[in-house]
Amino acid sequence: MSEQVAAHENVLVPTDGSRAAKRAAEQAVEIARGSGGRVHALYVMDMGDADFVAAPSDIAETRERLERKGAEFVEAIAELASEAGVECVTEVRTGIPEEEILEYAGENGIDLIVMGKRGRSDPDKPLIGSTTERVVGRSDVPVRSV
Secondary structure (H helix, E strand, O other): OHHHHOOOOEEEEEOOOOHHHHHHHHHHHHHHHHHOOEEEEEEEEOHHHHOOOOOHHHHHHHHHHHHHHHHHHHHHHHHHHHHOOOEEEEEEEEOOHHHHHHHHHHHOOOOEEEEOOOOOOOOOOOOOOOHHHHHHHHOOOOEEEO
16 A cells, blocks of 8 residues: 555545544655655635525625635645645635536645545435535546545
């Protein structure tokens, strides 16, 4: 296994705060620690979920709440990385999660994406396929599904 992780200098772990994402973060930190690399923690705000909100002020409030939540999620990964002696870069973006994940990977020389296979689901939305599955299908870099 150490031969495989040696090539991973930049490991991206997208998070939605779920238990699966936390398990993925633990593996990402371990891989980065083993290779002397860094972890990139990314949260993507999907503002499409706020389309049902009627008033623009409600949308602004929703955005602020999601930004705070995302910052908490990536900071938790940064703390995990720090405890392991691993450098961590954090970012919160807005957009379609799989598109932002892939764009971030391309912009930042990501060698490996580590993602939780089961995130949160909204019972009011039909499940078309998970973000992880869409990233796996479109990524130019390896994706580890946890």
